[in-house]
């Protein structure tokens with residue numbers, strides 16, 4: 001089954017007089033259960049593509065289908081609903097709510113989804129433990145390091161049990177041990193629960209785990225190949 005399908009996606013940004021290419025006729029299909037890394041130089045369009053695939057932004061033209069549903073034509077509310085029930089996001093601006101504790105931040109999405117309180121609390125503890133934050137559940141984002149905040153964002157994304165996780169530079173602020181722990185968790189979710197992962201990254205440690213490597217340049221896909229994952233010993 002196809003998790004995500006993109007057809008001829010184009011996106012241009014206007015900066016004053018200048019037109020900047022975000023995506024230039026990008027087409028690709030990502031199978032359910034894939035573990036994909038998206039790499040390329042800064043400004044090559046990785047985040048723009050993730051935003052389009054996750055319905056955070058709409059392309060100027062082209063089609064995006066997620067889990068069999070066309071999302072490029074949906075209005076804002078419909079896209080928000082689609083995201084809530086299908087996609088876990090791990091983005092660079094972690095978007096943690098500053099006045100909520102780590103535990104409450106993780107519970108937040110599940111609350112919107114209507115998961116019962118006891119189940120929310122149990123799952124939030126479990127995933128915070130999985131990302132190595134046991135004992136820090138009560139801390140506010142401002143009382144956590146950048147890497148710890150990033151792990152709260154990861155916990156929040158996976159606690160809601162999405163079938164698809166889109167991650168923008170998930171290891172950017174993590175030391176080698178935490179990066180390996182995070183990738184181990186992603187691999188486990190991928191292999192045991194069939195969760196599809198698409199991760200933009202500059203990090204060769206992340207690329208080593210991927211089974212499909214996509215490279216972008218100037219808003220286009222310039223390479224797309226399969227590889228045997230070769231996790232690094234960190």
Ligand SMILES: Nc1ncnc2c1ncn2[C@@H]1O[C@H](COP(=O)(O)OP(=O)(O)OP(=O)(O)O)[C@@H](O)[C@H]1O
Pocket residue numbers: 013014015020021022040041042043044045046047048049200
């Ligand atoms: N909101 C915006 N307004 C203007 N230009 C934008 C906007 N968002 C992205 N761009 C431009 O579109 C191009 C693609 O940006 P994008 O963020 O997708 O690149 P990236 O590959 O994710 O880069 P990085 O690795 O630095 O995160 C860049 O030239 C960027 O400057």
